[in-house]
Amino acid sequence: MSGTWINLLIDIIISLSLLTGTFFIFSASIGMLRFPDIYIRLHAVTKGSTLGIAGIMIGAFLFLYVEHGIVSGKLILGMIFVMVTSPISGHMISRAGYHNGVKLWDKSVRDDYAEAVKEKRKSIDN
Amino acid sequence: MEKALEFTQSMITVVTLICIVVIAVSVIMLMYRAIAGPTNPDRAVALDNIGVNLMALAGLMAIVLVTTQLNDVVLLIGILLFIGTIAIAKFLEKGVIIERDLD
Amino acid sequence: MNLQIVINIIIALMWMFLSESYTFSTFLVGYLLGILLLFVLQRFIPDSFYxxxxxxxxxxxxxxxxxxxxxxxxxxxxxxxxxxxxxxxxxxxxxxxxxxxxxxxxxxxxxxxxxxxxxxxxxxxxxxxxxxxxxxxxxxxxxxxxxxxxxxxxxxxx
Known part of the structure; x- marks a missing residue:
């Protein structure tokens, strides 16, 4: 009898984690559409997608384990991989964008990096 | 009691289908950004996020089809995505991907 | 620190041979026992407890x-x-x-x-x-x- 209760609870946990994961991924896409410049879009992408993937992978792992007794560590590995790599790719793309000359948003208030880049260019020219 | 269990199990199927539809919509939204995006880095970011969405879709399909065959796909998409994004970023920044003279 | 990990793995392997069951879970039990032994005997081992x-x-x-x-x-x-x-x-x-x-x-x-x-x-x-x-x-x-x-x-x- 108690086994049924645990199954019930785990089913609900699976549904909730799938739904939260989807919600975060969808919000990241909406942020991608709404935000005005690439740096703010990167904020949405690097942060929103990691927790989204985590939710969906945990849901899939629990489902495969509880319903069919399959332990698949690859899903957990994929989740950890995305968590580790998404800040790195965000860093690389934002730096590439800055050196490519992508402007900040009009309402930006401060830019300390511009001076450093200018000095570096000057030293290369000399 | 048994009925409640049946209900939750059919609920998982419905929830999975809803999730697949929502993520498909979000892929379409990202496609718009990847095609129309004002600059090249924008397109790179959109492609990166499309890859993440594909990973999520593969995970959801593993639930629908009840297989472990798709787990390799999830991991592979993740790895190729990271390498591709780094390569695009280096190309946009320096014009080359592999630098010959390491300083 | 490296020495301590080696000692720990040797203790785990010894546990596996002593209990004569060569599975991963026995190795894990041995490893946990090794951690316990290292914790008790940390005064006699060089470096701090890892x-x-x-x-x-x-x-x-x-x-x-x-x-x-x-x-x-x-x-x-x-x-x-x-x-x-x-x-x-x-x-x-x-x-x-x-x-x-x-x-x-x-x-x-x-x-x-x-x-x-x-x-x-x-x-x-x-x-x-x-x-x-x-x-x-x-x-x-x-x-x-x-x-x-x-x-x-x-x-x-x-």
Whole structure:
């Protein structure tokens, strides 16, 4: 009898984690559409997608384990991989964008990096 | 009691289908950004996020089809995505991907 | 530290041979017993007990996950805000960390804190340039965030 209760609870946990994961991924896409410049879009992408993937992978792992007794560590590995790599790719793309000359948003208030880049260019020219 | 269990199990199927539809919509939204995006880095970011969405879709399909065959796909998409994004970023920044003279 | 890990693995293997069952779970039990033995006998073994460092690494990972969750909630709030009235910008954050590894971990952790994204590291590794969504908010809180991160990283690497 108690086994049924645990199954019930785990089913609900699976549904909730799938739904939260989807919600975060969808919000990241909406942020991608709404935000005005690439740096703010990167904020949405690097942060929103990691927790989204985590939710969906945990849901899939629990489902495969509880319903069919399959332990698949690859899903957990994929989740950890995305968590580790998404800040790195965000860093690389934002730096590439800055050196490519992508402007900040009009309402930006401060830019300390511009001076450093200018000095570096000057030293290369000399 | 048994009925409640049946209900939750059919609920998982419905929830999975809803999730697949929502993520498909979000892929379409990202496609718009990847095609129309004002600059090249924008397109790179959109492609990166499309890859993440594909990973999520593969995970959801593993639930629908009840297989472990798709787990390799999830991991592979993740790895190729990271390498591709780094390569695009280096190309946009320096014009080359592999630098010959390491300083 | 390396010696201690080797001793621990030897104890685990000995446990496996003594109980005559060659499975992973026996190895795990042996490893846990080895940790217990090393903890009891730590006065007689060179260097400090290596699980101390493992616990610090686990603390760093928990910090990482906590910041990730908080920043996700923050960004979702911003996405569904009807008006985009924040003030983004780039500012320089001086850091005391020196080696490449430490800088990498710090930059990754900063990327995952609410409202910040590391853009570049200066040539002499002394500054990290950070893009913040809402500058007035972030500049106030960044200093104590930075101190917690630097402390946690230094405890692991030094």
């Amino acid at each position: 699980m101390d460092r493992v616990i610090k690494v686990i603390k760093l990972i928990i910090l990482f996950i906590k910041e990730l969750t908080l920043s996700n909630i923050e960004i979702v709030k911003l996405v569904y805000k009807p008006k985009l009235d924040f003030e983004p910008g780039i500012f320089a954050l001086p850091t005391e960390l020196k080696s490449n590894w430490e800088i990498t971990i710090l930059a990754n952790l900063i990327s995952l804190t609410p409202g910040t994204l590391s853009i570049a590291v200066s040539e002499d590794n002394s500054k990290i340039y950070i893009h913040a969504i809402d500058i007035p908010d972030v500049v106030e809180s960044i200093n104590d965030i930075k101190e917690t991160f630097e402390k946690a990283i230094m405890e692991v690497t030094r």
